[in-house]
Amino acid sequence: MTEASNDIMLEVRDIKRDYELPGGLFKPKKIVHAVKGVSFKLERGKTLAIVGESGCGKSTLARMLTFIDEPTAGDLIIDGKKIDTRPGQLTAEMRQKVQIVFQNPYGSLNPRQKIGDVLGEPLLINTKMSAEERRDRATQMLVKVGLGPEHYNRYPHMFSGGQRQRIAIARALMLNPKLLVLDEPVSALDLSVQAQVLNLLADLQDEFGLTYVFISHDLSVVRYIADEVMVMYFGEAVEYGTRDAVFSDPKHEYTRTLFAATPRADVDSIRARVARKKAATAA
Numbered sequence: 001m002t003e004a005s006n007d008i009m010l011e012v013r014d015i016k017r018d019y020e021l022p023g024g025l026f027k028p029k030k031i032v033h034a035v036k037g038v039s040f041k042l043e044r045g046k047t048l049a050i051v052g053e054s055g056c057g058k059s060t061l062a063r064m065l066t067f068i069d070e071p072t073a074g075d076l077i078i079d080g081k082k083i084d085t086r087p088g089q090l091t092a093e094m095r096q097k098v099q100i101v102f103q104n105p106y107g108s109l110n111p112r113q114k115i116g117d118v119l120g121e122p123l124l125i126n127t128k129m130s131a132e133e134r135r136d137r138a139t140q141m142l143v144k145v146g147l148g149p150e151h152y153n154r155y156p157h158m159f160s161g162g163q164r165q166r167i168a169i170a171r172a173l174m175l176n177p178k179l180l181v182l183d184e185p186v187s188a189l190d191l192s193v194q195a196q197v198l199n200l201l202a203d204l205q206d207e208f209g210l211t212y213v214f215i216s217h218d219l220s221v222v223r224y225i226a227d228e229v230m231v232m233y234f235g236e237a238v239e240y241g242t243r244d245a246v247f248s249d250p251k252h253e254y255t256r257t258l259f260a261a262t263p264r265a266d267v268d269s270i271r272a273r274v275a276r277k278k279a280a281t282a283a
């Protein structure tokens with residue numbers, strides 16, 4: 001069913017997610033309203049950053065966008081199609097269209113799997129490609145993310161955190177997705193490595209026309225990467241607008257507090273690093 005304009009990659013309408021915490025003998029069961037009705041539209045090729053402190057519902061939203069969690073209510077429209085989020089209803093095509101990259105580059109790769117197999121697995125499961133075609137595509141993707149063909153036969157422990165995150169990004173791209181949900185993808189990395197991975201994400205976005213939902217608690221990163229910003233607070237979107245509008249004129253008290261708590265130097269230092277890195281790459 002076509003529902004949205006062609007320019008819109010992702011539309012979320014009043015999405016909610018409740019969790020039921022079991023009660024005990026004398027304790028009634030409790031409902032946690034993790035996401036309380038969030039709506040937004042995101043154009044193709046753009047980045048929406050979702051920001052907020054721990055427990056505000058960012059990861060729950062990310063899990064709903066990537067079909068890991070079923071919404072309690074609300075609609076999800078991806079690439080013009082309304083998604084039937086009930087278990088077992090999702091098409092393989094839609095599953096391939098949306099991929100996720102998690103925060104922890106150490107936990108997200110199987111230590112016993114060679115990198116070539118990590119990258120080849122989605123192709124093995126979802127396509128009819130031959131072993132040689134899978135190998136070629138995995139090797140090409142290694143190069144795209146700034147690694148090399150020589151890394152194909154290595155194991156995850158042989159890589160640094162930044163390299164592992166590059167591998168996780170490569171794996172997410174193997175099936176040509178259109179939408180990438182990045183859940184704190186650089187939070188576990190050193191600042192200089194963060195800048196490199198952010199640059200890589202920006203380059204890949206340009207090259208493949210990707211749309212990003214970028215979850216972060218780090219305002220300096222958000223300021224660099226986002227076209228639009230949503231601030232979540234206790235499961236609600238308390239602020240939503242273009243990056244410049246949100247940063248220059250935050251409407252909600254919580255956003256102002258959040259901004260006041262982030263030293264300006266952090267923002268400037270990461271921007272400067274990214275600019276230096278870009279200049280060095282261009283030279």
Ligand SMILES: Nc1ncnc2c1ncn2[C@@H]1O[C@H](COP(=O)(O)OP(=O)(O)OP(=O)(O)O)[C@@H](O)[C@H]1O
Binds near residue numbers: 021032034052058
């Ligand atoms: N599976 C679950 N069962 C019960 N409650 C949950 C579950 N997952 C999340 N919650 C609750 O929902 C709320 C939102 O959690 P969520 O993990 O989405 O927040 P977050 O902003 O991503 O935080 P963090 O950055 O710490 O991951 C929290 O109160 C959390 O305890």
